[in-house]
Amino acid sequence: MALTVKGVDAKKEPGMYGDGGGLYLRVGPTGAKSWILRTVILGKRRELGIGSADLVTLAEARDKAAALRKEARDGGDPDATRKTVQRAAIAAQSRDLMTFAKAADHVHKKLLPSWRNKKHGEVWLAGIELHANPTMGKKPIHSLGRDDVLKVLEPIWTEKPETAKRLRQRMATVFDWAIAEGHYPHANPVQGLKFALPKVATRLCDA
Incomplete structure (x- = not known):
C-alpha cells in the first residue's frame, strides 16, 4: 500500500515502509526518517539514498525515485552520476576558496x-x-x-x-x-x- 503524507508522519517504529516502485521510508533506531530507493543498476540490486524525510517530501521522493529508476533502465548508473556531480561541486567550491x-x-x-x-x-x-x-x-x-x-x-x-x-x-x-x-x-x-x-x-x- 502506498504511503500518505499523514502516514509518513505517523511512522515511529524502526523499519522499512514501502511506497511502491522500490521507494521506501526508512525509520532508524533514533526515529530519524529517510527515503531509500531499491532498484537494479547494471544488473545489480542497489540501495540509493534520496534524502531525509524532514527535507524531502513524499511527492519529491517519488519524483526523484522515478528519475533514478529511468536512468537505471536506460543503462546508466545514477549513483555514479550523483557522485560525479558531488565531486565536481566540491572541486568548484575548492577552486572558489x-x-x-x-x-x-x-x-x-x-x-x-x-x-x-x-x-x-x-x-x-x-x-x-x-x-x-x-x-x-x-x-x-x-x-x-x-x-x-x-x-x-x-x-x-x-x-x-x-x-x-x-x-x-x-x-x-x-x-x-x-x-x-x-x-x-x-x-x-x-x-x-x-x-x-x-x-x-x-x-x-x-x-
Missing part, C-alpha cells in the same frame, strides 16, 4: 624541503607577501589573469628589476601548481609577459 595567497602557501610548503636552508624559503614567501599579496592575495586564483599579474610587476619592473624577475618566477610557479591541482583552468598568465613589460638594464644591487 583557493586564493592566490593560499596557493602560494601551498607551494612554499611543498618546496621547503628542497631548499638548502630555511632562510631561502622565508625570502621566497616574503617576496610574494610583500609585492603580490596586497593586490592578488585575497582573490580566488581562478579569477586572476594577465592584467592582475601586470599590476603586481609593473610598479617594480624598472625600479627593482631583479626583485621583479624573481617575483615573476615565483608567481609562475604558483600558477603552475594551481593548474596541476585543478584550481586554475587557463594557461599560466605569467608566461610571455616579458613582451608586455619594458626592457631594463640588469642591476646587480636590488632591494
Whole structure:
C-alpha cells in the first residue's frame, strides 16, 4: 500500500515502509526518517539514498525515485552520476576558496624541503607577501589573469628589476601548481609577459 503524507508522519517504529516502485521510508533506531530507493543498476540490486524525510517530501521522493529508476533502465548508473556531480561541486567550491595567497602557501610548503636552508624559503614567501599579496592575495586564483599579474610587476619592473624577475618566477610557479591541482583552468598568465613589460638594464644591487 502506498504511503500518505499523514502516514509518513505517523511512522515511529524502526523499519522499512514501502511506497511502491522500490521507494521506501526508512525509520532508524533514533526515529530519524529517510527515503531509500531499491532498484537494479547494471544488473545489480542497489540501495540509493534520496534524502531525509524532514527535507524531502513524499511527492519529491517519488519524483526523484522515478528519475533514478529511468536512468537505471536506460543503462546508466545514477549513483555514479550523483557522485560525479558531488565531486565536481566540491572541486568548484575548492577552486572558489583557493586564493592566490593560499596557493602560494601551498607551494612554499611543498618546496621547503628542497631548499638548502630555511632562510631561502622565508625570502621566497616574503617576496610574494610583500609585492603580490596586497593586490592578488585575497582573490580566488581562478579569477586572476594577465592584467592582475601586470599590476603586481609593473610598479617594480624598472625600479627593482631583479626583485621583479624573481617575483615573476615565483608567481609562475604558483600558477603552475594551481593548474596541476585543478584550481586554475587557463594557461599560466605569467608566461610571455616579458613582451608586455619594458626592457631594463640588469642591476646587480636590488632591494
